[in-house]
Amino acid sequence: MPRKLSFTLQFSFTILVALFLILPAIMSMLAGITTNYARGVSSGLTASWIIEVWNLYADTIVRSLVLAFTTLVCTLLVGVPAAYALHTIGGRIARLIEEVITLPLAIPGLAIALALIITYGGSGSFRQSSAFILVGHVVFTMPFMVRSVMAVLGSIDVSTLEEGAASLGASRWQRFITVVVPNVRPGILAGSLMVVTLSLGEFNLTWMLHTPLTKTLPVGLADSYASMRLEIASAYTLVFFVMIVPLLVAMQIMGQKQSRSSKS
Amino acid sequence: MSRTSFVGLCLLPLLITVGLFFVLPVFQLLIVGANSPSGLSAYSAIVTEPRYRQSLIATLVLSVATTLVTVAVATIAGLFLQRNVFPGRAILISILTLPLAFPGVVVGFMIIILGGRQGIVGDLSRAMTGQKVIFAYSIAGLFLGYLYFSIPRVILTIMASIEKLDPQLEEAARSLGAGTWAVHRDVVLPALVPAFIASGAICFATAMGAFGTAFTLAARIDVLAMVIYTEFTLNANIAMAASLSVGLGLITWIALALARSLAGSSVAAAG
Numbered sequence: 001m002p003r004k005l006s007f008t009l010q011f012s013f014t015i016l017v018a019l020f021l022i023l024p025a026i027m028s029m030l031a032g033i034t035t036n037y038a039r040g041v042s043s044g045l046t047a048s049w050i051i052e053v054w055n056l057y058a059d060t061i062v063r064s065l066v067l068a069f070t071t072l073v074c075t076l077l078v079g080v081p082a083a084y085a086l087h088t089i090g091g092r093i094a095r096l097i098e099e100v101i102t103l104p105l106a107i108p109g110l111a112i113a114l115a116l117i118i119t120y121g122g123s124g125s126f127r128q129s130s131a132f133i134l135v136g137h138v139v140f141t142m143p144f145m146v147r148s149v150m151a152v153l154g155s156i157d158v159s160t161l162e163e164g165a166a167s168l169g170a171s172r173w174q175r176f177i178t179v180v181v182p183n184v185r186p187g188i189l190a191g192s193l194m195v196v197t198l199s200l201g202e203f204n205l206t207w208m209l210h211t212p213l214t215k216t217l218p219v220g221l222a223d224s225y226a227s228m229r230l231e232i233a234s235a236y237t238l239v240f241f242v243m244i245v246p247l248l249v250a251m252q253i254m255g256q257k258q259s260r261s262s263k264s
Numbered sequence: 265m266s267r268t269s270f271v272g273l274c275l276l277p278l279l280i281t282v283g284l285f286f287v288l289p290v291f292q293l294l295i296v297g298a299n300s301p302s303g304l305s306a307y308s309a310i311v312t313e314p315r316y317r318q319s320l321i322a323t324l325v326l327s328v329a330t331t332l333v334t335v336a337v338a339t340i341a342g343l344f345l346q347r348n349v350f351p352g353r354a355i356l357i358s359i360l361t362l363p364l365a366f367p368g369v370v371v372g373f374m375i376i377i378l379g380g381r382q383g384i385v386g387d388l389s390r391a392m393t394g395q396k397v398i399f400a401y402s403i404a405g406l407f408l409g410y411l412y413f414s415i416p417r418v419i420l421t422i423m424a425s426i427e428k429l430d431p432q433l434e435e436a437a438r439s440l441g442a443g444t445w446a447v448h449r450d451v452v453l454p455a456l457v458p459a460f461i462a463s464g465a466i467c468f469a470t471a472m473g474a475f476g477t478a479f480t481l482a483a484r485i486d487v488l489a490m491v492i493y494t495e496f497t498l499n500a501n502i503a504m505a506a507s508l509s510v511g512l513g514l515i516t517w518i519a520l521a522l523a524r525s526l527a528g529s530s531v532a533a534a535g
Contacts, residue, residue: 006444010344017341018359021412024374025363027384031377038382074281082278085271097275101282106517107290108473110489111509114496115289118296118506135285142282172270201367203476208493218476222369225480230382237373248365252358 025241032235049235053224057236060220065243067130067216068199071137075195078138079145080188084180086146087153098150102143109204112136117208130214136205141198145191152187153180190254197247201240217243297507306507316491316508323488326403326410327471331464334414335422338463339456342422343448357423364416368409368476375409375481376400403485409477414470418463425459426452458527465523469516488512 032050036043054061086094104112116136121127158180165175181188203218210219217240224233297306310316345357363371379385379400389397399405429452437447475489486494488508496505 007348010340011348011350014341014344014356014360017337017415018356020378020408021363021415022359023384024377028373028377078277078281081274085274085278088267088271089275097279100287101278103290103517104286106469106520107513108475108489108509108516110473110475110492111293111513112286112289114492114505114509115293116285118502119289119292138281139286142278146278172267176270176274197365201365201370203367203369204473204489207475207479208496218367218369221367221373222476222480225369225373225376226482233373234377237370240370244365245362248362249358252361 028234029238029241030234031231032238034231037230037234049231050239052232053236053239056232057217057220057224060215060217061239061243063130063214064200064217067134067137068196070134071141071199072192072195074134074138075142075145076188076192079142079191080149080181080184081176083146083149083153083184083187084158084176087150087158098146101146104140105143109136109140109202110208112139113205113208128211128213133206133209133214133216136209137199137202140202140205141195144194144198145188148191148194149184149187152184156183158183186254186258190251190258193247193251193254197244197251200244200247293506294510296503297510299503306503307511309504310508310511316504319486319488319491320511322485323472326407326485326487327468330407330410330414330471331468334411334418334467335460335464337411337415338419338422339453339460342419342426343452346423346426360419361416363412364420366413368413368474368478369480370476371409371413372477372480374412375405375477378408379405401481405481406478406485406487409481410471410474413474413477414467417470418467421463421466422456422459425456429455461523462527465519465527469519472516472519473512 030041031037033045033047034041034043035046035048086098113136116132117127120132126132161179161183162175165179170178201218202216203222206216206219207222210216215223221233221236221240224236228236310320341360345353345360363374366374377383379398381398383398383400386396386398389395399408433451433455434447437451442450473489474487475493478485478487478490479493489512492505492508492512495501495508
């Protein structure tokens with residue numbers, strides 16, 4: 001095949017795939033600010049759908065932000081020390097523990113949610129609260145934080161750094177806070193971005209764990225897709241995109257930086 | 265404080281969290297699935313009861329088809345993007361990987377925007393042929409939805425391993441007289457097999473467990489996740505929902521474990 005034709009064919013194919021992914025996203029964002037989507041953009045642009053979404057679903061947006069932040073705090077407090085411990089222990093035991101905490105990624109969220117409901121569904125106030133969803137999000141996002149920090153720990157020489165600090169009289173706790181944590185910052189940052197992004201968008205677990213009083217943004221989205229006109233569903237999706245796309249872009253930039261620094 | 269006790273203290277919160285809210289519940293799930301009024305039959309019903317068996321087969325077929333098509337699409341696009349430098353390449357890569365964290369429900373809505381009653385394809389087809397094409401709520405819509413959330417995951421892995429290929433091998437093949445097609449068939453594609461297995465397994469496991477997309481599209485095809493949801497909420501058949509969940513979890517876990525032992529890299533599904 002002539003080189004030029006082959007290039008054109010592959011280029012067109014790739015463009016087609018990109019259009020398939022991006023076109024619906026653009027059209028839905030447009031629909032969220034169009035007066036009447038059926039009549040097209042010529043019917044005028046408006047912010048009234050977004051205001052309507054805020055009136056209808058503000059609580060879900062706030063709850064999702066609070067949940068994502070709380071999930072992040074939990075995974076930081078629990079996951080970062082654990083990553084350090086697993087790195088220090090090493091060997092078969094550490095691998096086994098890593099295996100177990102990574103299992104929630106291999107098992108569908110629906111199954112984990114069902115397991116949580118069967119075990120704790122009877123305890124009324126816990127079941128009714130947002131903490132029930134928080135528990136699911138923490139279990140689901142924890143492996144990302146732990147692995148992300150462990151990956152950085154594996155690439156630096158922690159023990160030498162720690163020995164240096166120890167020879168200067170630093171206690172174990174001081175060494176962890178002032179030597180280990182600052183050195184694994186890239187891993188913490190990458191893990192945090194992942195945790196917040198996943199928590200904001202989590203649906204499979206949350207749909208089973210939520211109650212009418214603890215709806216999150218994705219749960220509200222499913223609600224609006226089933227019962228609201230296209231413009232409101234679109235405006236709501238637009239709000240979600242505005243929250244999540246900056247996080248995704250930040251992750252892409254971090255990924256590029258990492259691959260560049262590993263190449264040099 | 266001794267080294268061991270400090271390390272233990274660092275690990276303890278994780279063990280408590282995962283133990284209480286993952287390990288214990290999963291054991292409960294296994295037990296509830298086996299403790300149905302009719303004993304272990306809730307587990308055997310997965311294959312003996314036609315309704316569950318059909319759903320299992322449909323989900324398997326859908327997931328395998330999604331995996332094959334996604335890997336093919338991602339390989340063609342990935343090879344192109346990794347081998348050619350042109351203006352707009354970085355934007356194209358961003359677009360192809362951006363939907364990575366879109367939840368299943370949003371993916372379902374994207375398919376409605378594309379092929380629903382007010383969809384882009386419907387408008388285009390009416391303008392061109394007078395016929396309004398609506399596919400969002402059919403098997404085609406569900407399949408496209410699965411492709412939508414699979415392509416970004418797979419393309420990243422495949423592009424990363426294309427980047428790691430040794431260009432000297434291809435040059436050697438070419439200097440020995442192999443054409444473009446022969447180089448791809450005999451050198452490039454075999455070298456990418458580990459990436460195919462790893463990303464294919466993630467793709468398969470994610471598709472098997474996907475719930476949000478089918479939920480939004482309310483498709484007439486009952487994927488396993490929808491059956492579990494229906495059994496639990498509408499029929500209150502908790503034992504059956506539990507045993508189906510265990511079966512589903514086992515399939516995805518085995519797929520990922522197999523892929524890891526074959527491909528030798530760490531593999532995990534997300535979302």
